Amino acid sequence: MATTTWEVVIGLEVHVQLQTKSKIFAGASTAYGAEPNTQACDVSIALPGVLPVMNKEAARLAVKFGLSIGALVNQRSIFARKNYFYPDLPKGYQISQFELPIVGKGELEIETDKGTKVIGITRAHLEEDAGKSVHEGFNHSTGIDLNRAGTPLLEIVSEPDMRSASEAVTYLRKLHTLVRYLDISDGNMQEGSFRCDANVSVRPKGQEEFGTRAEIKNINSFRFVEKAINYEVDRQIDLIEDGSEVVQETRLYDSEKDETRSMRSKEEAHDYRYFPDPDLPAMVLEDSFIESVRRSLPELPEKRKDRFIQEFSLSPTDADKLITEKETANYFEAVCEKTMAEPKIAANWVLGELTAALNQENLSIIDCPMESSKLASLLDRIADNTISGKIAKEAFSLLWSGTDSVDKIIEDKGLKQITDTGEIEKIVDTILQTNSAQVDQYKGGNPKVFGFFVGQVMKQTGGKANPKQVNEILRNKLD
């Protein structure tokens, strides 16, 4: 029996918490981390008689997303009720959008090993988040905190266009970068502001019909997305090859055990009985509203990347790395603006030393302790030959941890480059005298010894001699 080649089919549903001050249908705060139920207002706990009133900002942020991917923005959209019972869902229904979502079809391009690929976006709709269940610490009970209930979400649904876990991660990262650029979400995955469910199925290569899919819920990091999908793909292939079948179901990813498992408890009697919410008439967005959102669109990641390549002569790889986080790109641009160094040098420093230092201390660029002007002045000192690139790395760590200016550090630590030809010549002469054996070797036709002399000069000067000058003087004396 020939082994079948399997093709993986993945579609993602991404829940993005929108960055509003108040909830989608009520005036309670959405701030993260408050004491349980202190932000659970009358509407959040669904007291009898209370009613939803839609937050304009949530609509604006959703439209912003739609416009950014060139999607159809539906000027008329409908809120519907999705009915099911769960303790973190106080009304017994979730207000969502079903038949007419605020954002219709769009697409997102991703880079894969095989080149650019277009991932279709089916729709993006507004809905309210549920509360949180706490299972530990209450004996035989579960504790319910409704602070999060009613936080606005944009659910972005993709077409089943991805063919590998790594494509799925690339798409997800791209989406993450985008929502951060648009400033519609803080994108914090740990706090649940950016969550992903993956619909995964497999089919024999060449088959048109989709296989039975499983929906994996609760994946809260990019790494886990990849692992969860890979696990699920293997599981499904094993099942089929063993002669059994994939069941359509919801599965939960357990990152500790690195496996997905069936969520039978939520599986029973799925019939959400969607219908238009009678408390909320159709949402109709004026042209002027949409136009004003369009005008507020920032420069988008793709555009910025192209600009970095054009304007700063960066490689596509460097440009891509710089733009992934908006704040990194901002930092880079700020450095460029303030330094006379080449942008390429600035990019190397931002992606190299600065990123390493941030990673070392587990900081994000937003919390970077070193102002862009400091890095810029450091790069200036390299450019004007005050210090060498190598010495600059030493100065960088002092700059990072201290408060002194670059110039003060160079002064205090005596890091200034020796550029006085006379002084360098003196040192070179001494070295040539004390190492006559090596001089003979060089003159006898061994050019490798040249490096030995350079090293000696650097050793003597504590690395401060201008390497270019050292080379020139050595050559003059030896050749």
Place this chain on the structure above:
Amino acid sequence: MQEKTLSEHAKSLRSGEYSSLELTQHYLDRIEAHQSLNAFISVTAENALAQAKRADEALQNNAENLNRLTGIPLAQKDIFCTQGVLTSCGSKMLENFISPYDATIVERLNQSGMVMLGKTNMDEFAMGSSNETSYYGPVRNPWNTETVPGGSSGGSASAVAARLAPVATASDTGGSIRQPAAFCGLTGIKPSYGRVSRYGMIAFASSLDQAGVLSRSIEDGAMVLQAMSGFDDRDSTSLQAQVPDYTSELSQSIKGKTIGLPKEFFGDGVAADTADKIQQAIRQLESMGAKTIEVELPNSALGIPCYYVLAPAEASSNLSRFDGVRFGHRAKEYVDLNDMYEQSRAEGFGDEVQRRIMIGAYVLSSGYYDAYYIKAQRLRRMIAEDFSKAFEKCDLIAGPTTPSTAFVLGENNDDPIAMYLNDIFTNSVNLAGLPGLSVPAGFDQKGLPVGLHLIGKYLDESTILNVAHQYQMETDWHLQIPGGFA
């Protein structure tokens, strides 16, 4: 004292003929004396006397700047949330629900200085036409205590008819103000959908529910409606339109007004003596200068099936929040979460409520949604458009409020459908969102009140209030007192 109109009360309170405290105590005494009507679920005597005292102080200091309603008592239907007071909605589910907030209309009526006597009995979650579905027992009709007062606002109707309160709030999803008004010989006004805020009114069917007033006269009702109405930013269906000055428009002549008479409202389904009284009322209006014209509402009979899809569908979802988690009834024993839900809800809701939740869940469920729910929504538009077409030819529409007068307690208990047919003339008005009212138009052979139903154009409460008020100026049906309640 209890025969005075609200304007007369206002005058007496200002002239010092009696104080609000005396007036309030008078009504509290009457409530106490007529407990057998079971019109109230809660009597808030202490609060009422305190409110009355404050009203008296205000009246002494600053009478001219106060609302005309200051110091006048009223009863609140138990569907409206009242802070610190039991708000049961007629259900065991909310037997222990002390509302932590006030409904918008409660807030507004408090601000206008009115004194709340208590919360009136009602069909559970407003689902019923006889007040027999209340967990707190049936209410009796003062005109004949063997008969029902109608529903769902049966407690409010019985209380006002028996002069236990000068006026009461009510709500109307398919006829729940107008049908009890007809059965109890009262004036019942349901304004246009969106005119009165629904915030704090416990939802039955959100796209149909509308708060209104039960009173003895149009003039009284208009005064209270005025205080309740107007935009509320906590309700997305609340209208931003200006509220007309209802009382100032009452005195206009009705000469030249065209009244549409839908032939569907005058068919075989109407009891002969009821039909007679309605014909008389129409002749009366004609004698006052109104013109009548026949109109057609071809789909109105289908209002009932349409309504019994849409209202339960919305209700089944609206009532999901009663799950025993954050408020309301929780069963004592259960094995797990789902069992807690199922037991709590089966114990907390009565038969009729469970029946409607099931109908609602059924018509929305997968495979039936298009055949029932969407079909009913299409039909709803046809019904609404029938009204629009009729209103091209007339200023208002008239007919009987109900096919017959109050029935005997228990008569329709085993037959939900017979009960549902009570609302055959009223519920199409809710489907279309129009204003409607019922005014007393005489008595049938059993001596029970008959109601004349007037329906207005959307947002045009003024015309029907004006016509009904002028009718009351020429007739004395609304002045009749049920025996034993003088």
Place this chain on the structure above:
Amino acid sequence: MSITPDDINHIARLARLKTDDEKSEFYATQLTRIMDLVEQMNQVDTDGIEPMSHPQDAALRLREDVVTRVNQREEYQAIAPDAERGFYLVPKVIE
């Protein structure tokens, strides 16, 4: 349209209402009759008619994004069947 006790069990499950055989029988009979009434809708052809979910044609009013509600946990939890340390409690949910 005949509604069976099994249908009732299914709906009651969706709506979280406890049933037993007697109750399911009872509601099956009643719902069958009510659905017969509902079927009268089929007397009219509604093809091409736009469904109507709201009595008004008004567009949704949008509110400004402002925090207007304050913490009222104490009042709200005073009426809760079971609450502890600020949480609402329910029988343990096993995921």
